[in-house]
Amino acid sequence: MATVPEGRAPSAPTPDGPPQPSARADAPTPGEPPQADATDFEHVLGPGSRFHTLFDDPRWALALIRATVLEAAHPQVGAALLDNSTFVTHPWRRLRNTLLSLQRIFGTSDDVRRREAARLNRLHGRLHGTDSRERPYHAMDPEARAWVVATLFDSVVTMHRLSGQPLAQEAMEQLYGEFHAFLAVLGDHAGHLPDSLQGFWQYYDRVVEEELENTEAARIILYKLFDHLPAPPLLTGVPALWAAGRALGGPVVGAITVASLPESFRRRAALPELPGAQTLMQGAYVAAGLARFLPAGWLSADGIMALLDMSPQSDDPRARTVTALQHRIKRAAALLRLLNPLPDPVPEPEDGPGAYTAGGAYAGAGAGSGAGVRRASETFFREVLDQTGDGYLDWPDLAAMARELSTRLDLDEPEETRLYNAYADWWRELQRALDTDGDGRVSAREYAAAAPSLAGPALIRVAEVLFDATDKDGNQSIDADEYRTLFRTAFRRDTAASAAAYSRSAFVGDFLAFMSARHRSTPFDPLLADA
Structure with a gap:
């Protein structure tokens, strides 16, 4: 995993939005279409x-x-x-x-x-x-x-x-x-x-x-x-x-x-x-x-990447086939463990392991389970928030989220800049709330100590901007095609979406619950957490 060498100043958004480049005489202005020559x-x-x-x-x-x-x-x-x-x-x-x-x-x-x-x-x-x-x-x-x-x-x-x-x-x-x-x-x-x-x-x-x-x-x-x-x-x-x-x-x-x-x-x-x-x-x-x-069509980069990138919960028939094969592998592994049992595992502390269950709740992290919640928060920090893998949350991590969402939705200006600016506002809010040592970034420990501060007004704004970018026809709901563009799967029963549309309130609620680590197993998990 990459580390940030000591003394390196983390990149931070400017007061008016995300980091902006300095002007160069020999490079196109960022945000403007390149002025290519007349080559065919x-x-x-x-x-x-x-x-x-x-x-x-x-x-x-x-x-x-x-x-x-x-x-x-x-x-x-x-x-x-x-x-x-x-x-x-x-x-x-x-x-x-x-x-x-x-x-x-x-x-x-x-x-x-x-x-x-x-x-x-x-x-x-x-x-x-x-x-x-x-x-x-x-x-x-x-x-x-x-x-x-x-x-x-x-x-x-x-x-x-x-x-x-x-x-x-x-x-x-x-x-x-x-x-x-x-x-x-x-x-x-x-x-x-x-x-x-x-x-x-x-x-x-x-x-x-x-x-x-x-x-x-x-x-x-x-x-x-x-x-x-x-x-x-x-x-x-x-x-x-x-x-x-x-x-x-x-x-x-x-x-x-x-x-x-x-x-x-x-x-x-x-x-x-x-x-x-x-x-x-x-x-x-x-x-x-x-x-x-090999016969033509056997090796297709698009097909291979689509298969590898497919979530097990995808509606693609190939995903169901691979998932069924995984279940068979797990059953075979369970049989091997019965024939050759491993030593008894070390029991977990009373406050539980602090991991997420398939339903998105904290495993073993009940109302009084502070250590379990803290470990679960650190897991969410590592899998979702620390996009660059350097062990800290700072602007490049949130910029990576904005970049991935912009790529998925194939955004043009000004929608792309609106999304980056919304994430920049959220980063400034996080710095004020979580950066207790003033080093310009948020550690996993700082985040775990004040995780509820994530769901502030700036994060709500991110959700609203993302909804507007996804809702291409502007009818205040996300239909099946718009949903698939963002999540690369069809509507599923475990989301707040109905069979016909995904409302603004449901979308924003799911996004806030996910980004504040209150609920996993949402459509946002494969979007921002998967490798």
């Missing part, structure tokens, strides 16, 4: 592009992990990830959103492409601060953005080479032109990527040799993320099975990724290379490349 992006980035063919290529998963490590090794990108990203606590959500964004950029519609670019620019414009060495970072920095695109291009080229299918020069030139167009869509025209492919490799080697560092964000991805990777929503019901698979797969993925990184960076960052890692890496890429011989 539909022709360059559409379904006929080389990059578009990678979405359903299983080798792309290995290449994307490699690119993410190289991105995180850049001081600016690594600092932004460490302070603001949910990639540690909510990696599946982050992966899904990244895939969705790339599909929009490399899709068929120029309007969708430009709209997504404007959204990305607004998102990046809100991410700025200083790293642990007091160096400023800004996610709109054009050199950092160019490096992110460079790592994607290089990782695709490396992916083909390691799997025994190197790209021809012409194909490589075409792919490089597509990534240049990607930057142009974002509005970056300053030429931070060289025009020629030959110039790119010189640029790439220079950045690797002179600018990359063994950042904390890169170390987390390599050595902590996969070892502690939370189960995707659909597999949360089989924790033992997931833990066993993760214990085996985590070190393997880490070793493969390290072996695929540039040798000069591995040497300078003192990254250990296990014996046989190079052979394992090449075998993994070759094996993934053989999947191209």
